[in-house]
Amino acid sequence: MSNKNVFLKKDFLMTRSEENYLKTIFHLGGGDSKSITTNAIAEQMETKPSSVTDMAKKLSEKGLVDYVRYQGVSLTDSGIKTALSIIRKHRLWEVFLVEKLDFNWDEVHEVAEQLEHIKSEKLIDKLDELLDFPKYDPHGDPIPTKDGKFQERDEKLLSEMAINSTGICVGVKDSSVPFLKFLDKNKIALGNTIKVMDKEDFDNSLRIQMEGKEMRISYQIASNLYVKKNDR
């Protein structure tokens, strides 16, 4: 009975709004027993701090967050598990949209924001299978497993790479539409091999060699690209 109740409570009785709050809190670091402030959540969600306070109380009553007045919230184990299941759904849907429906990686976020709230365990398991159990979404972000395990990534930012070192582009830190479009325009894609040729002290820009061609990229770009030494 307890098992079924947990399932019902978390998977069926969660509102869309509650799920969005949990996801945001997780992305702000609330899964690491760090307290996230009301203001930070409000800013991220483009809502008012007073609304966040209301929701913090509700989520606290449901045992999904620890909430201390004037201090902020952090996720409980139950809250982390729920947040991960939403993130899992979001990222699996993103893979589906790109792999099966030919969406570009800058078009998937908005639709995945809707699809992540669909309630059906079977649906997401079968989708996972259809996609051949992908480990990463189109932006290189890891997809949590069914039992809430998070694939930690072993990678660094391109801006932190040493001169003459080589790596493979595996993810983006900023997955905003403008940035993704910029990468497309400049033929920078995940999977590309990158070698750091030189760094410019003046503006921290990099001269890199990518797939044969040499190019210069700004620090702002380099600090939003994840690179890994070895292939996955």
Added chain:
Amino acid sequence: MSNKNVFLKKDFLMTRSEENYLKTIFHLGGGDSKSITTNAIAEQMETKPSSVTDMAKKLSEKGLVDYVRYQGVSLTDSGIKTALSIIRKHRLWEVFLVEKLDFNWDEVHEVAEQLEHIKSEKLIDKLDELLDFPKYDPHGDPIPTKDGKFQERDEKLLSEMAINSTGICVGVKDSSVPFLKFLDKNKIALGNTIKVMDKEDFDNSLRIQMEGKEMRISYQIASNLYVKKNDR
């Protein structure tokens, strides 16, 4: 401007509840300029008549239904178009669930009820393409086209077939889980060839030949199966 506004209004500003009302009214025949009563809608949606009245006013203000107090509602052209787009989405998602995710046809309804409310024109167009532009859903119901054309079906109920006539099973009238499970258990599937061998006057049951085997089926079953003379 007018075109864009219509799009925004109907595709983005429609609430889930409004969409469900429109769909229900359509299924009750409200698209044929027939007035559907408050009570009928309330019963179908398992809600109270007073709630239906409230929504009737709201939909009327939005120009989606014609509403006359104490008389009932019927769909306007705009309402029909919107209802058809929701039904289109529902049925395409059902095909996806069965064809791509190996759902059984008795499992798809509940999930499709959620998926039909996802807002993205590109998503549904691409899904249609992925599925190779199906004309019928897993229960044999026709899928409206993108521009709201409804594929009318040319078929009759098995119970209305003449003795010795032959046809192909193309759809179910009752798509409830128990009925679909019954059909599965008795190996009755869409696409099967059926020949009516004999009819029993006493209880209206039929003796049929299906895919070689002979069997007897009740009137209740026969009056919930659609059959067509020629292949599609």
Added chain:
DNA sequence: AATTAAATTTAGACAAATCTAAAAATAGAT
């Protein structure tokens, strides 16, 4: 330690979608 600035919470209001209970309109039967 007192004061001020910033963050946070409370209190009260609102819109959406629902409900209950009472009032009004319709339709059916005598």
Added chain:
DNA sequence: ATCTATTTTTAGATTTGTCTAAATTTAATT
């Protein structure tokens, strides 16, 4: 044609999620 039973609507309340404005707490500075 009137009465009655049913249907439908209205009025007012409830829940969820949000907001504004005022009050409170915390943190920073002197």
